Amino acid sequence: MQHTFMAKNPSVLWFLLGLSLFTVFVTIFSEAVGSTGVSTSFLKTLGKTLCLCLVAIAMDVVWGYCGILSLGHFAFFGIGGYAIGMWLMYERTKNIVVGSLENNILPPTPEEVEAAIGTQIFGVVGSSEFPLIWAASHSLTLQLLAVVIVPGMLALAFGWLAFRSRVTGVYLSILTQAMTLALSLYLFQNDTGLRGNNGLSGLQNIPGLEAVSQATLSLWFFWASALALGAGYVFFAWMLSGKFGSVIRAIRDNEARIRFLGYNVENYKLLIFTVTAMIAGIAGALYYPQAGIINPAEIAPIASIYLAVWVAIGGRGRLYGAVIGAVFVSLMSSWFTGGSAPDINLGFYLVKWTDWWLVLLGLTFVGVTFFFPKGVGGLFDLISNYREKHQ
Amino acid sequence: MSTLLEVSDVSVSFDGFKAINNLSIQIGDTELRAIIGPNGAGKTTFMDIVTGKTKPDEGYVIWGEKSSSLLDMSESQIAQAGIGRKFQKPTVFEEQTVRENITIALKNPRRPLDLLFSREAPNTENRVRAVSDDIGLTDALDQLSGALSHGQKQWLEIGMLLAQDPHLLLVDEPAAGMSETEREQTTDILVRAAKTRAVVVVEHDMEFVRRLNCRVTVLNQGSVLAEGSLDHVTKNQDVIDVYLGR
Ligand SMILES: Nc1ncnc2c1ncn2[C@@H]1O[C@H](COP(=O)(O)OP(=O)(O)O)[C@@H](O)[C@H]1O
Numbered sequence: 353m354q355h356t357f358m359a360k361n362p363s364v365l366w367f368l369l370g371l372s373l374f375t376v377f378v379t380i381f382s383e384a385v386g387s388t389g390v391s392t393s394f395l396k397t398l399g400k401t402l403c404l405c406l407v408a409i410a411m412d413v414v415w416g417y418c419g420i421l422s423l424g425h426f427a428f429f430g431i432g433g434y435a436i437g438m439w440l441m442y443e444r445t446k447n448i449v450v451g452s453l454e455n456n457i458l459p460p461t462p463e464e465v466e467a468a469i470g471t472q473i474f475g476v477v478g479s480s481e482f483p484l485i486w487a488a489s490h491s492l493t494l495q496l497l498a499v500v501i502v503p504g505m506l507a508l509a510f511g512w513l514a515f516r517s518r519v520t521g522v523y524l525s526i527l528t529q530a531m532t533l534a535l536s537l538y539l540f541q542n543d544t545g546l547r548g549n550n551g552l553s554g555l556q557n558i559p560g561l562e563a564v565s566q567a568t569l570s571l572w573f574f575w576a577s578a579l580a581l582g583a584g585y586v587f588f589a590w591m592l593s594g595k596f597g598s599v600i601r602a603i604r605d606n607e608a609r610i611r612f613l614g615y616n617v618e619n620y621k622l623l624i625f626t627v628t629a630m631i632a633g634i635a636g637a638l639y640y641p642q643a644g645i646i647n648p649a650e651i652a653p654i655a656s657i658y659l660a661v662w663v664a665i666g667g668r669g670r671l672y673g674a675v676i677g678a679v680f681v682s683l684m685s686s687w688f689t690g691g692s693a694p695d696i697n698l699g700f701y702l703v704k705w706t707d708w709w710l711v712l713l714g715l716t717f718v719g720v721t722f723f724f725p726k727g728v729g730g731l732f733d734l735i736s737n738y739r740e741k742h743q
Numbered sequence: 744m745s746t747l748l749e750v751s752d753v754s755v756s757f758d759g760f761k762a763i764n765n766l767s768i769q770i771g772d773t774e775l776r777a778i779i780g781p782n783g784a785g786k787t788t789f790m791d792i793v794t795g796k797t798k799p800d801e802g803y804v805i806w807g808e809k810s811s812s813l814l815d816m817s818e819s820q821i822a823q824a825g826i827g828r829k830f831q832k833p834t835v836f837e838e839q840t841v842r843e844n845i846t847i848a849l850k851n852p853r854r855p856l857d858l859l860f861s862r863e864a865p866n867t868e869n870r871v872r873a874v875s876d877d878i879g880l881t882d883a884l885d886q887l888s889g890a891l892s893h894g895q896k897q898w899l900e901i902g903m904l905l906a907q908d909p910h911l912l913l914v915d916e917p918a919a920g921m922s923e924t925e926r927e928q929t930t931d932i933l934v935r936a937a938k939t940r941a942v943v944v945v946e947h948d949m950e951f952v953r954r955l956n957c958r959v960t961v962l963n964q965g966s967v968l969a970e971g972s973l974d975h976v977t978k979n980q981d982v983i984d985v986y987l988g989r
């Protein structure tokens with residue numbers, strides 16, 4: 353069984369091999385082991401990129417394989433980040449508060465501690481009360497469950513409404529954008545309990561691990577991200593390899609036809625939409641502790657559109673294509689917008705990449721859509737065709 | 744022979760235009776039936792109604808021994824109840840192999856979790872073979888179905904229907920765009936299929952219908968104009984006027 357799965361999915365082995373080599377390589381050169389080859393901030397960028405790869409393969413499954421152009425999967429990613437961020441922030445603030453109250457003559461009552469934590473966290477939005485959604489924030493287990501359950505439930509409810517009414521194509525894409533916009537506007541509110549546009553911060557500090565250096569913590573998160581990406585890749589490859597995958601691709605190519613074969617298309621779409629949303633939540637929960645901060649701007653509708661752009665550039669309908677797209681575009685993006693790219697002086701006009709990067713990305717997207725519908729991943733087809741011909 | 748499908752007094756309008764007008768047709772449980780009629784007579788719409796794609800404004804569609812109404816059922820429920828359909832335009836999943844196409848059509852549990860977690864039924868390969876032998880595509884099992892010829896795609900689609908093991912097979916213009924030898928093989932496949940189930944074939948080509956050698960229903964402007972053997976209906980003056988006379 354396992355044997356046939358690997359035989360049918362040669363890309364899985366190659367991917368895992370590449371990912372392991374990359375992880376070992378980065379580890380050897382990280383500051384945590386005393387090297388200077390990979391700075392801690394760059395290590396964080398790499399770890400975050402792995403998380404982006406994970407959400408990109410989820411996007412590829414929902415769009416590239418099942419044909420649902422969801423422009424809302426980055427919202428699920430953000431929810432995962434918020435879910436873990438609430439625990440990180442609560443627990444860390446609690447440690448600080450308890451530490452500062454320690455020298456009081458009378459030991460503080462639990463109510464006093466709670467009130468002090470509330471003031472610390474919600475002071476920026478002029479409040480000190482714990483809103484209801486923070487009810488579980490003291491529990492790491494519950495917040496970890498929320499990382500998958502909240503995106504899962506939201507996707508289930510949204511998908512149930514949308515798929516049952518047979519909303520498809522561009523209408524569905526617009527609906528998912530509306531959902532994303534509504535969520536980010538909700539989070540921007542000061543009184544909705546997630547600190548408005550301040551978002552959650554200080555997430556790079558892991559409560560209980562204060563003694564561990566950022567260099568080491570970053571390496572751990574990098575490993576966790578690599579592990580999650582590898583597991584996610586194998587999971588999706590397994591899901592899509594057999595008859596289930598065959599039905600999913602059939603839904604993409606001709607939904608009506610597969611319905612007449614007796615398949616309940618809505619249930620399949622709902623399952624795919626929900627599972628990918630949950631994986632996106634996991635990716636987000638690993639990403640934001642490495643980023644250190646999450647705010648509602650992260651969930652802006654445009655972020656979900658970028659996700660689709662990555663998958664299109666990397667190549668839809670093949671998991672490694674999504675990985676290529678996410679790596680390529682997100683690293684390019686941080687290079688161009690980080691000011692490292694040399695500006696081009698045309699004499700009459702100075703092309704500043706910080707301003708022009710998005711234009712370049714947009715043009716690349718249009719170009720790929722028109723001329724290389726299979727994306728960068730399509731190059732692998734060319735290579736294997738060439739090999740076949742010359743054997 | 745008992746009645747398998749009963750369509751009675753069904754009407755459908757599209758934007759005021761009556762595509763189906765008080766149509767009544769009965770199909771027996773192992774019967775081969777040809778439906779002919781000019782373009783726009785409502786043949787495809789008839790199939791849309793039976794398979795749940797179009798809901799009629801009036802009338803009944805009654806199915807099977809339990810006389811259940813098909814009008815309350817969704818497309819996938821109707822398919823699971825035992826009605827298979829071949830579309831006018833061949834629609835196979837071109838990016839998948841012939842084997843994959845037949846396999847997803849095979850009569851097996853169809854819920855997502857069944858497909859994810861249950862093992863493949865042990866006789867799957869034999870069942871796929873039986874179908875591919877029937878439609879003459881065994882040699883092409885591992886080819887992408889998009890690479891098949893037009894005629895082969897039509898057969899594959901018929902094969903996918905047979906794989907579902909339906910009680911009633913609705914086949915819309917199976918011979919369109921086929922060569923003469925392909926047409927003959929198609930007739931053979933359909934006649935064989937009708938030995939154990941009901942098969943309804945919509946077709947334009949008279950030679951093709953003659954070879955099917957079965958009862959014929961002539962549709963015109965959304966209702967039945969004549970019914971009987973091919974010789975009988977071709978002698979009918981109304982039929983000659985509206986259809987054959989053109
Ligand atoms: N969805 C639809 N909307 C509007 N008109 C339709 C629709 N489907 C069929 N019709 C019309 O109904 C009539 C019957 O069509 P159809 O059943 O396809 O004919 P046939 O298959 O016999 O050639 C035609 O005039 C066609 O234009």
Ligand SMILES: [Mg+2]
Binds near residue numbers: 788831
């Ligand atoms: Mg027609």
